[in-house]
Amino acid sequence: MLQASDRIGGVPAARIEALRVRESATFAGARPKSAAAAAEPSGFLDGVPLHWMLDWPMPFRMVVAQARGATITDIDDNQLDDFCLGDTGSMFGHSPPAVALAIRRQAVKGLTTMLPNEDAAIVGRLLVERFGLARWQVATTATDANRFALRLARAITGRPRILVFNGCYHGSVDETMVRLKDGRPINRPGLAGEFRDLTQATEIVEFNDVAALEAALARRDVACVITEPVLTNSCMVLPAPGFHEALRRATRDAGTLLLIDETHTISSGLGGYTRRFGLEPDLFVLGKPIAGGVPAAVWGMTDDVAARWAACSRAKEPGYSGMGTTLSANPLQFAAMRATLEEVMTAQNYEHMERLAARLETGLARAISSAGLPWHVVRVGARVEFVCAPGPLTSGAEAEAAHAPELEAAIHLALVNRGCLIAPFHNMMLVSPATTRRQVDRLVKAFGDVCGDLIA
The missing domain is CATH 3.90.1150.10 (Aspartate Aminotransferase, domain 1)
Known part of the structure; x- marks a missing residue:
C-alpha cells in the first residue's frame, strides 16, 4: 500500500x-x-x-x-x-459525413455477400496508390490481419518463429503476447486461458536495440519481424535515428520478412509512417480507422511476397488456409473504406x-x-x-x-x-x-x- x-x-x-x-x-x-x-x-x-x-x-x-x-x-x-x-x-471523427452517407447508401443494397462489389476494385486500387504495396486482402480487425499476415510469412519462408519488440501491441495476436522481465522472455502477465509458452515461437528484444535484433535474426529461423514504427500502446517510444534503416537491413540480410503494423501510427500523415518516412515493409497492416469506424482492416504485401505466396499455394495440400473470416471483405466495409480513402483520409x-x-x-x-x-x-x-x-x-x-x-x-x-x-x-x-x-x-x-x- x-x-x-x-x-x-x-x-x-x-x-x-x-x-x-x-x-x-x-x-x-x-x-x-x-x-x-x-x-x-x-x-x-x-x-x-x-x-x-x-x-x-x-x-x-x-x-x-x-x-x-x-x-x-x-x-x-x-x-x-x-x-x-x-x-x-x-x-x-465520429461518423464523418462521407462515410455515414456511404453506409446509408450501401445498407439498402446488401450488407454481406461473400462476393466483391464495384467498390471493391476501387478500394484495391486506392490501397495500392495510398500505401505503396502491390497486393491486398481485407480483414475485420487488425488482430485478424496481423494473424493472417504472420501465417503467410511462416508459410512462404518455411520458418517457425517471429520476432517482436518488448512493449509492442498488435491486438490480441497470441504470439505477440510476450514481454521481457529482468532480460528474460516470458508470457505477458494477465493472459486468460493461455496454456502455451509463447516464447517458444517468439523472439523478443528491446525496441531500438539493433545489436540484440541482429543476434536474434542470426539463427535464420525467424519468419517475420512484426513491429509498429513507434511503440504506441504504452508510454510512447520513438525510433532512434537510423533504427528503421538498420531494421530493414538486418531483416533482408537474414532472409526475414518485415511487417509494419500502422494501426496506431496512421496518425503520422497521408500513407502513414511508412509513406511519410520512406519505410519499405514486405507486409503492411492497418486496422481501426480505415473504414471510418466500421469494423475493417487491410493487410498488404509486395509483389515478391505475393509471388512467393502463389507458389506456396500451388504446392500446398488443398484445404482451409487459416486466413480469412466469413464477414470480412463485405460490401459495407468497402463502401466505408472507399469513402474514407477518397474523402476523409x-x-x-x-x-x-x-x-x-x-x-x-x-x-x-x-x-x-x-x-x-x-x-x-x-x-x-x-x-x-x-x-x-x-x-x-x-x-x-x-x-x-x-x-x-x-x-x-x-x-x-x-x-x-x-x-x-x-x-x-x-x-x-x-x-x-x-x-x-x-x-x-x-x-x-x-x-x-x-x-x-x-x-x-
Missing part, C-alpha cells in the same frame, strides 16, 4: 488520492442517469459488453447518447471534447490534424514546465501523449517503468470533469479533422489546471 510520503511521477501519493476522491464525487454528481444505468442488471459479463470498458478510470461508465465529430454527449447531457476517438477507431485533413496536434503538444509541454513536473510530451503526427516521467524513452522496458497508473487515472478523471476525454489505457490524445482550435485550447487549459491541483 502507498504511504503518504510516497511519490508517483514526482507527485505525493496523498495528493493524487485526494484528487481522485474529489473528482470521483464530481463525476458521480454530474451523471445520475449513467449511475442508474450502471446499477441495473445488463446481462453482460461484469456489466459491460466488452471487458476493456472496465479500464476507464471512472467510478462507473458513462453512457453515450451521441458521438459526432470530435464531441461525445452522455445521457446526462454532459458534452465532452473527445480526444480518445474510440482509441483510434474514429481517428477521423486526405492531405488537407492531415494538415489540419498536424497543425492542431503541434499546438496541443506545445501547450501540454508548457503546462508541465510551468508546474515543474518531471514529465514530457511526445507526438507522432496527430497522436499526442504526455508521459508522467522524464524522457525521451528509448525502449519498452523504460516505457513500462514510466507508467504511473494511479496518477494517470486521477488525471483522466479530472480531465473528464473539465470536459475533455482522453484514451483510458494510457495518456493518448488524438486530433481529428473535426477537432477545433478551441477544443485543443480547452484541453490545454484543463490539463494545466489539473497539474496545478497536483502541485498546490
Whole structure:
C-alpha cells in the first residue's frame, strides 16, 4: 500500500488520492442517469459488453447518447471534447459525413455477400496508390490481419518463429503476447486461458536495440519481424535515428520478412509512417480507422511476397488456409473504406490534424514546465501523449517503468470533469479533422489546471 510520503511521477501519493476522491464525487454528481444505468442488471459479463470498458478510470461508465465529430454527449447531457476517438477507431471523427452517407447508401443494397462489389476494385486500387504495396486482402480487425499476415510469412519462408519488440501491441495476436522481465522472455502477465509458452515461437528484444535484433535474426529461423514504427500502446517510444534503416537491413540480410503494423501510427500523415518516412515493409497492416469506424482492416504485401505466396499455394495440400473470416471483405466495409480513402483520409485533413496536434503538444509541454513536473510530451503526427516521467524513452522496458497508473487515472478523471476525454489505457490524445482550435485550447487549459491541483 502507498504511504503518504510516497511519490508517483514526482507527485505525493496523498495528493493524487485526494484528487481522485474529489473528482470521483464530481463525476458521480454530474451523471445520475449513467449511475442508474450502471446499477441495473445488463446481462453482460461484469456489466459491460466488452471487458476493456472496465479500464476507464471512472467510478462507473458513462453512457453515450451521441458521438459526432470530435464531441461525445452522455445521457446526462454532459458534452465532452473527445480526444480518445474510440482509441483510434474514429481517428477521423465520429461518423464523418462521407462515410455515414456511404453506409446509408450501401445498407439498402446488401450488407454481406461473400462476393466483391464495384467498390471493391476501387478500394484495391486506392490501397495500392495510398500505401505503396502491390497486393491486398481485407480483414475485420487488425488482430485478424496481423494473424493472417504472420501465417503467410511462416508459410512462404518455411520458418517457425517471429520476432517482436518488448512493449509492442498488435491486438490480441497470441504470439505477440510476450514481454521481457529482468532480460528474460516470458508470457505477458494477465493472459486468460493461455496454456502455451509463447516464447517458444517468439523472439523478443528491446525496441531500438539493433545489436540484440541482429543476434536474434542470426539463427535464420525467424519468419517475420512484426513491429509498429513507434511503440504506441504504452508510454510512447520513438525510433532512434537510423533504427528503421538498420531494421530493414538486418531483416533482408537474414532472409526475414518485415511487417509494419500502422494501426496506431496512421496518425503520422497521408500513407502513414511508412509513406511519410520512406519505410519499405514486405507486409503492411492497418486496422481501426480505415473504414471510418466500421469494423475493417487491410493487410498488404509486395509483389515478391505475393509471388512467393502463389507458389506456396500451388504446392500446398488443398484445404482451409487459416486466413480469412466469413464477414470480412463485405460490401459495407468497402463502401466505408472507399469513402474514407477518397474523402476523409486526405492531405488537407492531415494538415489540419498536424497543425492542431503541434499546438496541443506545445501547450501540454508548457503546462508541465510551468508546474515543474518531471514529465514530457511526445507526438507522432496527430497522436499526442504526455508521459508522467522524464524522457525521451528509448525502449519498452523504460516505457513500462514510466507508467504511473494511479496518477494517470486521477488525471483522466479530472480531465473528464473539465470536459475533455482522453484514451483510458494510457495518456493518448488524438486530433481529428473535426477537432477545433478551441477544443485543443480547452484541453490545454484543463490539463494545466489539473497539474496545478497536483502541485498546490
